Amino acid sequence: MENNSEIKKNYTEEERLALASKLDADLDSFISSLEKKRYTEGWAEDKWEEEMEKHPFFMKKAPEPGDDVHPMLEGLQQLKFDPEDNTPDELAEKYKEDGNYWMKHKKYRIAVMNYTEGIQQNGENQELLANLLNNRSAAQYFLKNFRSSITDARLAIQKKLDYSKAKVRIVRCLLELKKFKEACDEVQEFLADDPTNKELIDLQKSAIEKKTERMRDERKNQMLEKKKRQDFQALVQVLVNRRVKFEEIRKGNILSDLTAEIIKPKVEPLEYFPITLDKQGIVHYPAIFAYPEYQLTDLQQQISEKITIQECLEDMFAATDDDSPQKYSNPDELNVYYENRLAAKLIKVNKQNTIQSIVSEKDFWIYNGYLTFYVIPNESKAEKEFLNQPRKPLL
Amino acid sequence: MEKQLEEFIPFLENESRLELKSVALSHILSLTGNHDGVEVLISNEKLLRTLVKLIKDPNYVVSKDACFTLINISADSESVCDALLKSSSTNYDESGLVQILLRNILDPESKVTDPVLSIFSNITRSEMLATKITQHILEIDENILDRLVAAFTKINYNRHKQTLNYLAAIFSNLSQASMFRNLIAKSESRLLQRLLPFTNHETSLIRRGGIVGLVKNICFDSSLHEWLFSGDVDVLPFILLPLSGPEEFDDETNEKFPIELQYLDSEKKREVDPDIRTMLLESLAQLCATKNGRNYLREKGTYEILRELHKFECSAEGDKRCLRTCEDVVDILIKTEDEIGHDNLKQVEIPQDMIEKIEKLIE
Numbered sequence: 138m139e140n141n142s143e144i145k146k147n148y149t150e151e152e153r154l155a156l157a158s159k160l161d162a163d164l165d166s167f168i169s170s171l172e173k174k175r176y177t178e179g180w181a182e183d184k185w186e187e188e189m190e191k192h193p194f195f196m197k198k199a200p201e202p203g204d205d206v207h208p209m210l211e212g213l214q215q216l217k218f219d220p221e222d223n224t225p226d227e228l229a230e231k232y233k234e235d236g237n238y239w240m241k242h243k244k245y246r247i248a249v250m251n252y253t254e255g256i257q258q259n260g261e262n263q264e265l266l267a268n269l270l271n272n273r274s275a276a277q278y279f280l281k282n283f284r285s286s287i288t289d290a291r292l293a294i295q296k297k298l299d300y301s302k303a304k305v306r307i308v309r310c311l312l313e314l315k316k317f318k319e320a321c322d323e324v325q326e327f328l329a330d331d332p333t334n335k336e337l338i339d340l341q342k343s344a345i346e347k348k349t350e351r352m353r354d355e356r357k358n359q360m361l362e363k364k365k366r367q368d369f370q371a372l373v374q375v376l377v378n379r380r381v382k383f384e385e386i387r388k389g390n391i392l393s394d395l396t397a398e399i400i401k402p403k404v405e406p407l408e409y410f411p412i413t414l415d416k417q418g419i420v421h422y423p424a425i426f427a428y429p430e431y432q433l434t435d436l437q438q439q440i441s442e443k444i445t446i447q448e449c450l451e452d453m454f455a456a457t458d459d460d461s462p463q464k465y466s467n468p469d470e471l472n473v474y475y476e477n478r479l480a481a482k483l484i485k486v487n488k489q490n491t492i493q494s495i496v497s498e499k500d501f502w503i504y505n506g507y508l509t510f511y512v513i514p515n516e517s518k519a520e521k522e523f524l525n526q527p528r529k530p531l532l
Numbered sequence: 533m534e535k536q537l538e539e540f541i542p543f544l545e546n547e548s549r550l551e552l553k554s555v556a557l558s559h560i561l562s563l564t565g566n567h568d569g570v571e572v573l574i575s576n577e578k579l580l581r582t583l584v585k586l587i588k589d590p591n592y593v594v595s596k597d598a599c600f601t602l603i604n605i606s607a608d609s610e611s612v613c614d615a616l617l618k619s620s621s622t623n624y625d626e627s628g629l630v631q632i633l634l635r636n637i638l639d640p641e642s643k644v645t646d647p648v649l650s651i652f653s654n655i656t657r658s659e660m661l662a663t664k665i666t667q668h669i670l671e672i673d674e675n676i677l678d679r680l681v682a683a684f685t686k687i688n689y690n691r692h693k694q695t696l697n698y699l700a701a702i703f704s705n706l707s708q709a710s711m712f713r714n715l716i717a718k719s720e721s722r723l724l725q726r727l728l729p730f731t732n733h734e735t736s737l738i739r740r741g742g743i744v745g746l747v748k749n750i751c752f753d754s755s756l757h758e759w760l761f762s763g764d765v766d767v768l769p770f771i772l773l774p775l776s777g778p779e780e781f782d783d784e785t786n787e788k789f790p791i792e793l794q795y796l797d798s799e800k801k802r803e804v805d806p807d808i809r810t811m812l813l814e815s816l817a818q819l820c821a822t823k824n825g826r827n828y829l830r831e832k833g834t835y836e837i838l839r840e841l842h843k844f845e846c847s848a849e850g851d852k853r854c855l856r857t858c859e860d861v862v863d864i865l866i867k868t869e870d871e872i873g874h875d876n877l878k879q880v881e882i883p884q885d886m887i888e889k890i891e892k893l894i895e
Contacts (some may be wrong), residue, residue, distance in 0.1 A: 180819075307607050325685070325726075326686070326687070328722075328726065329682050329685050329686045329726075330682070331721060332681075332682065332721030332726070333720055334680060338722065349791045349792050350791060352792075353791045353792070353794045355795060356794065356795035356797060357794065357795040359795075359797060360780070360795050360797060363797075428534060
């Protein structure tokens with residue numbers, strides 16, 4: 138209105154500034170007239186970062202079970218899960234949602250706890266119960282608790298009969314537990330009701346494959362075991378025919394008493410080379426040639442029974458390498474002995490005899506799973522000492 | 533005679549008193565003991581329809597006797613079966629024979645499923661009947677095959693100890709029809725794969741034999757061979773396993789075999805029934821039709837298995853027909869591909885005069 142614009146005072150710049158500072162001064166005096174109080178409700182200055190971490194709105198990571206919970210958070214929890222406010226089904230639903238949240242974040246143990254709470258609400262909604270059980274089953278699966286996972290999945294199926302996810306999980310668990318036959322049987326039953334389920338079909342292929350492979354491996358092992366036993370029996374028969382004697386079977390009977398343990402050579406380098414029968418019916422022995430003069434030994438893994446001691450020695454001396462000290466070079470200068478420990482006797486060997494005939498001599502007893510021969514120069518001081526060593530008969 | 537039969541019909545109606553019904557029925561049943569009796573019964577369509585309805589009777593003895601009556605009738609001949617079908621299936625309604633049979637087979641509470649299956653097996657015996665019935669059941673329910681296989685493969689499907697073993701024989705019979713074979717081949721629910729394990733079913737000869745019969749008939753279609761050999765079906769182990777026995781092979785041969793046949797020990801029992809062995813061998817013979825098939829069989833050590841089988845068939849426990857069929861297959865496998873020369877033996881053209889000569893021989 139025209140009146141207002143005439144009445145309106147025209148402030149000069151100076152007057153404007155004066156008015157502004159007057160208003161400021163008024164405000165200042167008003168504020169200072171208010172009661173001075175210290176602000177005590179806030180966080181302590183030195184601890185504000187800690188407090189912020191704990192506050193539900195500002196926390197950066199979720200509380201773990203067992204942590205102290207901020208009173209505000211506890212309040213929120215009570216609000217959410219208040220049994221007076223919620224029906225069992227609503228509570229169960231909330232626990233399910235929480236559980237699902239933890240599943241997404243791969244915190245499977247917490248998920249299990251939530252689902253368990255949900256299940257324990259004993260709500261009326263069976264579908265919800267089935268979901269909770271299925272989800273808990275999934276969590277257990279990821280925790281590798283396969284048996285628990287199966288239990289939950291089966292319960293879920295009881296509540297909801299065509300629960301494919303639960304069925305698939307049961308089969309997966311059985312495969313993880315390596316129960317291939319059970320997996321095959323279960324998946325067959327499930328496929329009867331749901332024949333086009335692709336996951337089940339793939340799992341079935343896998344289960345059948347693993348089951349048949351395992352069965353084949355078992356059969357193969359059985360066959361190998363059987364062959365081993367047959368080979369051993371054949372060997373035993375031949376040893377009986379050759380009248381071979383073992384110290385360990387002094388009183389008994391080779392046919393019934395000889396075991397793989399007795400045959401096993403009791404010295405490490407010869408451990409995997411026991412007495413064997415080859416395809417031509419020739420026996421091969423592990424043997425040790427001991428040189429008392431030098432306190433050294435030569436080990437032979439498998440000597441054929443058909444060769445003579447002479448040939449044996451010649452082979453051994455010819456085959457030495459440059460590094461090891463030449464022990465002996467001429468078999469003709471050497472005597473070979475074996476020991477009958479039971480009678481405490483040393484028997485001199487005719488070097489032209491074959492191993493076969495020596496082993497069948499009446500004084501020859503095999504001990505430790507290999508043949509032992511002592512090699513020493515003829516008419517030497519070492520030989521005298523060796524022969525005169527006191528020996529006691531083995532009991 | 534015919535007039536007297538007419539008089540029976542009212543007593544056989546569902547509403548009639550139980551004692552009258554059973555006595556009337558047992559008379560009819562005794563008539564079916566010989567061919568003449570059956571001929572007489574077949575001539576009366578109304579009687580047949582009434583009998584068929586009695587399968588559904590709530591009284592177990594009545595229902596069972598009705599089944600046995602129809603079993604005897606349908607066992608008679610193809611033309612009798614045809615007449616039976618014609619008389620009872622009108623517009624696929626509730627009272628149709630096939631409808632009633634199917635419903636009984638699929639009902640887990642039925643106490644007469646096995647006798648019903650015997651009837652069904654009889655009416656599917658020939659190729660003509662098999663084709664007719666296949667068409668018929670598809671028109672009733674296009675998913676019928678899925679449901680039948682599901683019932684067959686489920687352990688203890690029926691709650692009253694009905695075994696459903698004869699369903700295998702029915703599958704075998706129906707597979708005479710090419711329509712049925714195509715259904716199996718194109719099925720999305722893997723019908724054949726679910727049935728194959730039964731070639732080793734220990735307890736029931738019928739179950740085993742029926743499925744082997746099914747396999748044999750499917751093998752007649754050489755266009756299906758590639759699918760049969762593929763990893764999806766892998767039919768060969770199911771055929772070879774019953775034919776292999778307690779003989780042991782060396783490592784090299786074992787590694788050739790399909791896994792299921794590797795390292796079998798002296799406990800392995802060969803299939804005891806010579807008819808089943810023959811069907812298995814006939815399946816192999818069919819699978820030899822294509823070059824790929826022959827090579828595949830050779831690769832998998834089929835010859836070695838058949839060599840041992842041949843020794844068995846020559847022994848006192850063996851069977852002459854099996855021996856001949858075994859030799860047929862071995863003859864093909866032994867030849868090299870050059871000697872055979874043809875890719876698909878089924879496509880070889882046989883000159884007309886040869887056909888005439890062969891047909892003369894068969895007569």
